[in-house]
Amino acid sequence: VTSSPLTPVTLNDVAREAGVSLATASRSLNGGNRRVNDAYRERVMAAAAKLNYTPNLSAQAMAKGASSIVALVVSDIADPYFSSLAAGVISGAEKAGLIVTTAVTHGDSERELELVRALRGQRPRAIVLSGSRYAGEGSQKALIAELKAFESTGGRVVLITQREMPFATVLFDNYNGARSLAVTLVQQGYRRFAALAGVDTLMTSRDRLSGFMDGLEEHGISVDRQHIITTDFTREGGYRAAIELISRDIADVELVFAVNDVMAIGAMSAFRDSGRSLPDSIAVAGYDDISTARDMTPALTTVRIPLEDAGARAFELAFASEPRNDDLITVKGTVVIRESTPHR
Amino acid sequence: VTSSPLTPVTLNDVAREAGVSLATASRSLNGGNRRVNDAYRERVMAAAAKLNYTPNLSAQAMAKGASSIVALVVSDIADPYFSSLAAGVISGAEKAGLIVTTAVTHGDSERELELVRALRGQRPRAIVLSGSRYAGEGSQKALIAELKAFESTGGRVVLITQREMPFATVLFDNYNGARSLAVTLVQQGYRRFAALAGVDTLMTSRDRLSGFMDGLEEHGISVDRQHIITTDFTREGGYRAAIELISRDIADVELVFAVNDVMAIGAMSAFRDSGRSLPDSIAVAGYDDISTARDMTPALTTVRIPLEDAGARAFELAFASEPRNDDLITVKGTVVIRESTPHR
DNA sequence: CTGTTAGCGCTTTCAA
């Protein structure tokens, strides 16, 4: 097959090759409703195959006024939490014949806003946002305005984990998950706790922490302020916080709850590096159940949230037949007790 | 601001609002070379801001015959290996103002081919492919043809890790990395090894295995066939293979080398579940240095490859000023000895 | 420097 270089094959080429009109070629290749003579149709298909034709998605998007794109915004695609979510969104989208564009904010809200604007340019069918949105942030208003503008032109917005925004949302029941975890741990005999949390404006962190604390309180247990450390929401943050905790005298602390698994894993390494054996000298629990949690030694007690499934549901929410902005899917967590928190 | 619903603001709207021609509006907003009166320019900017205008990327792509998209194809975005690579590609692309679309093959070559075709429809500037390509596969020809067709229309193709394909490639020096690892382990006193590998047609696996074997051979050590297990390239594969290994009598095996970290981690869990303490009863080494490797207990000995950096370099390769198909970047690995392989 | 105009590739009325 010889085609002129640097110029992709167009539908026109296919039509000419098949000896039919452009319209017929278009209808054969796409026109859902078979409004075209079989003989023609086959000739078109053959020509398309012969020329190795690929429809220009931009042109299609222009002509029909709707793209086949879903935009996904996450904080950090290398983080297993977000990459699992992304896997779910992508698998849903691919099943529906849609393409996913991925952008990364690194937790920066300014950047998030910029990205949403840029992605809007693609005129995606939906934007799925799963950053770590902070409560009551100034830029929140601007983001909402931007997303509202997107919706007003027919786009769909779905949030994962960001509460109190006027859009469809997939929510993890962080409060109750953490609460159940606390209750279970108390039942296991733990009484004295410490906690590693993200900044208080980070909803996910706040909900998990307060759920955990409330669970303890039900059993009359409270946690010393000294034993709650605020740190980055990352492995390194967990590591540093654990070191800090050690320096604050934790002789009587039996268990450290980190608001996510990567922090818990960092903390475990810190404890070990400081010469403490796990789980004997101190127990650790996390949240998320990322895939390596069970491979830790001791295997990490945590709350499992079905991340990939949640990503898939976010996608579905975006394409629900009757979408509403108060759509809210709450995904429950399941307490998973492992060796990092043995019975006392 | 009231704009008609369901119809995004167009450049025309902006031009009208600013009282200038369409061309002037276009030049103000984009036209790299400032060929426009400052007064006009400002009016256009103001109008654009007021109307919250976002350029339609599809339209731009059509008009200039070039999109702002980079397509990325990976086997599994939830796998830390690929998500780190993706993070690198995405960060490079975002710096360059490009958008990344991500597709997932799940290791299926048919699907990979389909995806490449579909992605071609976006007329991306480049396609970055980082699946687990198998050597000498039938579908390889079709894939090459498809990618060549893409190149012939001005697109760039960059492969990560797939050797012997006529495209620019970022290669990991798997053979030598594994060889160094073997030599180092022998120096540490190990003599009797077992290995967990992927199918032999999987290049990455093959190279790592043969490098490791050759490294051992330099020291006159060979590995019993019984002690080389072929399995899936995943955590589960590693787990199953370790169980299988145990059933084959490994009383004399001192160290198990898994061709990647997730397999090694699976194997560690299997050994532990079978009541073997690590690293006393058996040592384990992996490859990749995914982020959780150092958080294992014992911390996992492995070969570090700078995944995110490699992703970024793949992106750069795609936009090299003078791209050539025989461009080849080889990324070296660094042996990282940790507690999973103590001195004997 | 600015405006007019001709497309980019495709879908979709509208006639035939």
Added chain:
DNA sequence: TTGAAAGCGCTAACAG
């Protein structure tokens, strides 16, 4: 059913 033709929103000659 089929074909001709009018756009979709934008850029890039081409004239003024």
